[in-house]
Amino acid sequence: MTTTPALQRTWLPGAAAAFTLVCWASAFVAIRHLGHEVTPGALTIGRLGIASVVLGLMVFRRPRTWPRGGEWVLLVACGVMWFGIYNLALNEAERRIDAGTAAMLIQIGPLLVALLAAVFLDERLTRWLVIGIAIGFAGVAIIALANDQSGDRDLWGVLLTVLAAITYGIGVVCQKPLTRRLHPFEITFLACVMGLLTASPFTGEFVDLVQHGSTESWLWILYLGVFPTALAFSTWAFALTHMDAGRLAITTFLVPVIAIALAAVLLGETPPALAYVGGLLCVVGVLVSRRRTRVREPLVDVPEEQPV
Incomplete structure (x- = not known):
């Protein structure tokens, strides 16, 4: 029995989204595992370098449409914020807080996307x-309180994760107009x-990783570069072009649920109890922000990706 094009259009975007979510959740665990051996800068260069090679092979095997004019400005902003600063901040954060807590904190990303879209994309606030x-x-704030029991180290981890969420929000808003062409x-x-290129100041740390990094670390970095980055970013963008952004x-x-489960199994760690309350509030906040008032108002039509 052959699969009709209509059926393919039905299940392929959903499968792409599911693949992306599992990859992104596992990335929190991989970053946490590598945090004690690999510096944030070296990890960013290794991960993005591998991803660039894989993506380059995909891009240059097919006809290409290059950006033009203002699209380059959006691409630079997206790359610097979402791929550069985001990774540097999150990598450093997960040296201080557990993977599940980081995954829950990133849930404020959709709120920031909606706020930025109201400011820059003329969406209604x-x-x-x-x-x-x-x-x-x-x-x-509750997650920060839950993680501050060990002192400033964990609080800085929370703040760095919030910074990552902010740069993610900026990157998403910059990416959305690019998907049209x-x-x-x-x-x-x-x-x-x-x-x-944003992470290039940390090249010295990467050279040290090349010289002294363990085989296990490189296998994890290879996984991060190929799956949560090269493939998952692309499958999410594919799903975005075929599905409603809000749904x-x-x-x-x-993602946090999967990340917490994977961290418990692979790393033997779970977030502080109070952090679950804060994570739930982050989710509730996103759901509340999507409610419609009696006067029909458009939802923010931007993708709330959660890449790591």
Whole structure:
């Protein structure tokens, strides 16, 4: 029995989204595992370097549509913020806090995307969005309190993760207009290269990793570069072009759940008990921000990816 094109269009975007979520969740665990041996800068260069090679092979095997004019500005901003600073901040954060806590904190990303879209994409700033942002950041405060029992080290981890979420929000808003004309592989490849250039000041740390890094560390870095980055970013962009952004964004709530389960099995660690309350508030904040008022108001039509 052959599969009809209509059926393919039905299940392929969902499968792409599911693959992406599992890859992103596992990335939190991989980063946490590598944090005690690999520096944030070296990890960023290794991960993005491998991803750039894989994506380059995908891009240059097919006809290409290169950015033009203002699209280059958006690509540079997306790459520097989302691929460069995001990775550097998150890698450093996960040396201080567990993978599950980091995954929960990143849930404020959709709130930041909605807020930035209201400012820069002329989306309406609704009452529910403001309430949702307040609830979400209350959740961040609770997570910070839960992680501050060991002193400033864990608090800095929380703040760095929030910084990562902010740069992610900026990157998503910059990426959305690019999807109208450019192929997902092209966007991801060029943004990845921009992120790699952003991390270039840490080349010395990467050279040290090449000389002294263990085989196990390199296998983890290879995994991060190929799956959560090169493939998962591209499959999410593919899903975004075939599914409603709002419905797709809701699925990212599964990432912390998967990350916590994987961390418990592979690393033997779980977030502090109070952090679960904060994580729940972050999710509630996003859900509240998506409510419609009685006067019909458009939802923020931007993708709430949660890449790591």
